[in-house]
Amino acid sequence: MxxxxxxxxxxxxxxxxxxxxxxxxxxxxxxxxxxxxxxxxxxxxxxxxxxxxxxxxxxxxxxxxxxxxxxxxxxxxxxxxxxxxxxxxxxxxxxxxxxxxxxxxxxxxxxxxxxxxxxxxxxxxxxxxxxxxxxxxxxxxxxxxxxxxxxxxxxxxxxxxxxxxxxxxxxxxxxxxxxxxxxxxxxxxxxxxxxxxxxxxTDPCFQPDGNEVQGTAPELKVRREPGEEVIKEVRKRINQAIKKSMRSDRIPDLQTIRFLSNACFEKWTDAYHNKEVLERIVKGIDHQYLAFRKDPTIFEKEWVGAGEAAEAIRILAKPLRFYVDKPVEGTETSRREAWTEMFVASRDWHVQHRRAYTNQTMIVDLNIYRCNRAVRYLSPRMDWPERKAVGLLHEAVGIKPWAGNWDQRGRPSFPKGKRYMQLTDEGLTRELGYVGAYGEIVGDFVRNMYESTRPTLDAEGDPEIKEQLVKIVRARAAFRYPSLDDDGNRAMRLEATVGWRDWKYPGNVMYGQMPTVSGGPVDIAASTEDPILTGYAQQMLTDNQFFAGWKYIAGLRNTETLDTTLRLPRVYEWIKNQPPMKHRLPMSQGQPNYVFADPGVGVVAIKNNDDILYVSLYWRARYAVNNLSRVHYLTPTIERDATVFTEARFNASGDFYEIPDWTNMGFNKKHEDEYKKEGLNLATAGMRLPIAKVPASQKDFKPGKENIYAGKADLYLLHYGPYYIAMNCSRSRSFSFDVPDRFLDSKNLVTKERVTRSKLKIRGKETIVLFQKP
Known part of the structure; x- marks a missing residue:
């Protein structure tokens, strides 16, 4: 032994x-x-x-x-x-x-x-x-x-x-x-x-030894199911929901009111031109008014306020004319007077309590606009002019500077300064840095804005919002990369790894638009009829992921989903009848090399032959400059997900932020006491980070408060593997930087030019991406 x-x-x-x-x-x-x-x-x-x-x-x-x-x-x-x-x-x-x-x-x-x-x-x-x-x-x-x-x-x-x-x-x-x-x-x-x-x-770009076993990409195949049977299932479910709502003793809530209103104009539904459905909608709006009269603060508790009911009035403008001058059930007050009071109150309170983050102000401002449209229909002398009301939407979607809360006299506060835009120049939302799934839902909101500005259901909406909507979706198209779905079929997925507010990797399967409870995968393409977005929709059809996206939405069992899937038969007929478009998502296999750079949020997306590289140079730096970047690097054989140190140049404020000993979140002490019971401590606790100089226009800033400027540098320099990225995030300053020896005689992927100089100058808002073959 x-x-x-x-x-x-x-x-x-x-x-x-x-x-x-x-x-x-x-x-x-x-x-x-x-x-x-x-x-x-x-x-x-x-x-x-x-x-x-x-x-x-x-x-x-x-x-x-x-x-x-x-x-x-x-x-x-x-x-x-x-x-x-x-x-x-x-x-x-x-x-x-x-x-x-x-x-x-x-x-x-x-x-x-x-x-x-x-x-x-x-x-x-x-x-x-x-x-x-x-x-x-x-x-x-x-x-x-x-x-x-x-x-x-x-x-x-x-x-x-x-x-x-x-x-x-x-x-x-x-x-x-x-x-x-x-x-x-x-x-x-x-x-x-x-x-x-x-x-x-010690090199941020880890390179495994050449003798390590690596796998190979599975053979690509096209999804076989589901197919058009999804339309039949959706129609059945929606008509069942309509019947259930009509038989229910419960008064319709705001989402049900909007769903039934839209269903009244879809010929295949049981609600189409149905007087009983119309009367039930009226009863639902009456109920909302009675709840408001009992508690005038009821619409202050939700971002949407009374906007859902107001949207129903826009949709049902013609048939409602037979009801608005009759009294609210159980009162002697006419609906015209009662409903106007409710919509004015919701509109005026929310315009004094707008939200600063892009997606949040979109929700609030959209429903302010909807309430004003309803007031215009009911009591024209109490509405705001269209130019004034649609101006809020223009602020929310980055067409004009965001003005913040209004006071009681209608004067804006401009808490972020008079030049602060809710979208970057490239069309991404300013949620501090790049956001993946969280940023995708703004497409649904802006589409709803465009739809709500249509004078009639078959008329064009606001042209500037339409143009901005197309810009948003085209910008986000860079953040879909070739992958496989859960069943091993060919698909495109959302880039989530470098997203500030993402924690589910990889992202969902999507093409032009993310399938959500509030938006179908080709809704925006159908609303705008933009040829490039139509091409993205046709790519989804070619990969047979169209009905899979809609089936996913239909499986999310709530009323908002009903309102979304209601559009499926109509948008499917639309996309089937479109002529073939050549446009495909830029990161798709076979597409030309491509660089998308947005200094507004510090993000870069690169397609270089078979390489795909996403970098968030400005990475979760909410309070101070942290010199960290997040990298997602895909090659045919290896995927890398890395948080790495980056060189950053900025104007220092002289103030510092000390990292607290929070092991749960870096921006909130929520639940920290529960984790402290386990004796957990953060490795970087106590580290002092420099705060960048914040513009004087940021009236509400103080050290330790989350701010888009406090942690953002003017210049970022990152060497990662065969790539060297320089991004100038300032608008007017220029910088010079030394080119590493390895990148002499490299290629600038942005300009397609060879780089032979040892020092380069980079102008405001410019991005340089150098590539040198390994």
């Missing part, structure tokens, strides 16, 4: 030596400082791995891996594996973990992995400057291939050291809108995603 044990030890020592030699060869080929292969006994022992709360796994492509296990099913915190990893004692170090891109959660039990260094948590758990190490979600990340997640290690924890203790811990999923801790932080009911390998390195 002793001889067997001795032989085993010899074999293990030989394995460790072989592994060490492999590391030496790897270090020679790249900047990797150290590497741990999970599931490999020699590698794990040489790194002093404590894996008591995990298990080994037979991974993809014959590779070994390890998964971390829950401690129990009645707690959100799971096991933690710890190990020693070598680091560079002087340079900034990065940590990269390797995962299998086809590994995703099929049973709606997503988990998260968190990185710890010297016992401290790296990054926050939700929408922080540094993401969790892994967010396992409900879609395959990179089918058939591996993806690599890179996080920066705080310099203060590695400086002067040659090794550090690293931990990877399993936590349960998070619902970001949970109002209680139990609704926000869910307990564990599944193990982690398999972890294959981890590395320490």
């Amino acid at each position: 002793e001889l067997v044990q001795r032989a085993n030890r010899i074999v293990l020592l030989i394995g460790i030596c072989v592994f060490a030699l492999a590391l030496v060869e790897q270090a020679r080929a790249s900047d990797v400082v150290d590497s741990l292969q999970f599931g490999n006994a020699a590698s794990e022992q040489s790194h002093k791995l404590d894996a008591r709360q995990s298990e080994t796994a037979d991974g993809a492509l014959g590779q070994t891996a390890r998964r971390i296990l829950p401690r129990s099913t009645d707690h959100w915190r799971g096991g933690r594996v710890t190990f020693r990893l070598r680091v560079d004692p002087e340079e900034l170090n990065y940590f990269t973990a390797k995962f299998w891109g086809s590994d995703y959660e099929k049973n709606e039990k997503p988990t998260r992995l968190f990185l710890f260094v010297e016992g401290k948590q790296v990054g926050q758990r939700h929408l922080g400057q540094i993401d969790p190490l892994d967010i396992r979600e409900l879609h395959p990340r990179f089918s058939g291939r591996f993806f690599y997640k890179t996080l920066p290690l705080p310099l203060a924890l590695t400086q002067g050291k040659t090794t550090v203790e690293v931990g990877i811990e399993l936590h349960g999923r998070i619902w970001g809108y949970g109002d209680t801790f139990e609704r926000y932080q869910h307990n564990l009911d599944a193990p982690s995603r398999d972890i294959y390998q981890c590395y320490s390195h």
